Amino acid sequence: MAVTALETGMIEACVRALEGTLDATPTSSWAGTDPAVARDLLTRLARVEARISAHTMAAARVLEKARQTARNDSGNDSPGTGTGTSTGATISIDFGGDRHGASDLVNTANRIEEQTTHTEAALAAGDITAKQADVIARALASLPDDVLDAQRDTCERTLLKDAQKLTLKDLRARARRITDAYKTSEDEVDADEDTLLRQQEEQARAKTSFSMWDNRDGTYTGRFTLPEAQAVMLKTALDALAAPHQKVGTVNAATGEHDEVGFGQSYPQRLGHAFASLVELLPADRLPSNGGVSAVVTVNLDLNTLMGGLKAAGLSDGTRISAEQARRLACTAQLVPMVLNGRSLPLDLGSANRYFNQSSRRALERRDGGCTAPGCDRDPRWCESHHLTPHAISRTTDIRDGALLCTFHHHRVHDQGWAGRINPTDGVVEWRLPGSSTWHRNHRYRP
Numbered sequence: 001m002a003v004t005a006l007e008t009g010m011i012e013a014c015v016r017a018l019e020g021t022l023d024a025t026p027t028s029s030w031a032g033t034d035p036a037v038a039r040d041l042l043t044r045l046a047r048v049e050a051r052i053s054a055h056t057m058a059a060a061r062v063l064e065k066a067r068q069t070a071r072n073d074s075g076n077d078s079p080g081t082g083t084g085t086s087t088g089a090t091i092s093i094d095f096g097g098d099r100h101g102a103s104d105l106v107n108t109a110n111r112i113e114e115q116t117t118h119t120e121a122a123l124a125a126g127d128i129t130a131k132q133a134d135v136i137a138r139a140l141a142s143l144p145d146d147v148l149d150a151q152r153d154t155c156e157r158t159l160l161k162d163a164q165k166l167t168l169k170d171l172r173a174r175a176r177r178i179t180d181a182y183k184t185s186e187d188e189v190d191a192d193e194d195t196l197l198r199q200q201e202e203q204a205r206a207k208t209s210f211s212m213w214d215n216r217d218g219t220y221t222g223r224f225t226l227p228e229a230q231a232v233m234l235k236t237a238l239d240a241l242a243a244p245h246q247k248v249g250t251v252n253a254a255t256g257e258h259d260e261v262g263f264g265q266s267y268p269q270r271l272g273h274a275f276a277s278l279v280e281l282l283p284a285d286r287l288p289s290n291g292g293v294s295a296v297v298t299v300n301l302d303l304n305t306l307m308g309g310l311k312a313a314g315l316s317d318g319t320r321i322s323a324e325q326a327r328r329l330a331c332t333a334q335l336v337p338m339v340l341n342g343r344s345l346p347l348d349l350g351s352a353n354r355y356f357n358q359s360s361r362r363a364l365e366r367r368d369g370g371c372t373a374p375g376c377d378r379d380p381r382w383c384e385s386h387h388l389t390p391h392a393i394s395r396t397t398d399i400r401d402g403a404l405l406c407t408f409h410h411h412r413v414h415d416q417g418w419a420g421r422i423n424p425t426d427g428v429v430e431w432r433l434p435g436s437s438t439w440h441r442n443h444r445y446r447p
């Protein structure tokens with residue numbers, strides 16, 4: 001249907017009126033708004049946003065159709081709306097360069113038009129959000145082939161009704177079982193859901209990818225796409241590791257004592273550190289070898305460095321790390337230290353059995369009950385075994401030389417040079433800060 005001049009004028013007037021109203025209303029006018037009123041207005045604004053998104057999608061469809069017409073007319077790939085690119089790319093040039101967001105908009109707009117009958121009206125009325133509309137359109141798109149028009153209609157109306165009371169996640173789950181709106185047998189609905197899930201998992205496997213690149217400033221940045229199940233596993237592990245320490249034994253500069261303050265880090269920062277810890281927790285010695293090359297990274301360091309010197313150490317791929325980092329990593333079983341004398345001749349090559357083996361590790365866990373740093377709440381699962389005497393790394397797996405520390409405190413101990421000991425009277429691990437003469441212990445596990 002051709003758009004008449006009258007309709008075009010109406011849309012222009014509508015957009016102009018919206019612009020005028022917004023121009024006249026600075027965000028500073030929210031200051032001092034009663035919270036109850038603000039909440040009501042927020043709900044209404046969300047509805048307005050949904051209604052506007054219905055118009056944004058309608059506009060995107062106009063552009064997409066024009067592009068297709070131009071392409072058909074010219075018989076080649078040169079559209080009339082831009083520079084030979086997709087509609088999404090054209091829109092993104094006009095608005096913020098978000099190409100991914102713009103093509104999502106075009107796809108959602110098309111899907112809603114092709115798959116649904118009542119959803120667009122519901123969106124335009126502000127009854128559902130754009131994301132809910134997309135879930136509904138996707139659900140209708142993946143209905144079995146033998147669905148009848150009337151059944152399809154029932155499915156759509158059911159989802160529109162359910163959207164009023166379900167969260168987005170629950171609506172997605174509901175949508176996977178939407179054939180129960182017209183199929184009577186539970187088994188059939190189960191089978192339909194299973195088909196959908198298997199399709200989704202197969203697509204997820206196809207999309208799975210991982211890449212990381214060297215920023216050349218001592219960091220790497222990466223990007224990944226994971227199937228949902230593994231992503232949830234990763235997220236759960238990271239959240240467990242990133243849970244803020246209720247107290248961490250950081251050093252109060254004034255008193256030299258542990259002042260047990262929080263991390264003061266943002267959630268993404270905590271997740272980042274959690275990810276780094278997770279990498280160190282990988283059982284590298286049990287991973288499959290890569291064409292005969294071990295998955296364990298070797299660190300080459302001087303005996304002097306191991307004993308407390310400052311000379312940097314090298315990883316097996318040539319990466320340089322600080323003496324402190326080398327000592328800490330050599331403390332855990334994740335890096336095999338190759339201890340060199342001053343002329344880079346190996347004195348001692350690390351091997352797996354010199355670390356705290358499984359039974360002595362279990363004994364450590366039983367004795368320490370978690371991180372031994374004062375005030376820390378990490379349980380043994382997230383702890384590394386620290387050697388109280390560095391030169392003993394190559395010689396003993398005696399638990400009288402070991403102490404459990406979480407990654408955070410393991411860094412601290414090596415960073416700040418904490419002294420550790422097993423209390424001679426009751427055998428509890430205790431720590432002393434540099435310059436202090438008081439021994440502290442973790443009372444959480446040993447009240």
Ligand SMILES: [Zn+2]
Pocket residue numbers: 327328331332385386387410414
């Ligand atoms: Zn250590």
Ligand SMILES: [Zn+2]
Pocket residue numbers: 371372373376377378405406407408409410
């Ligand atoms: Zn700790």
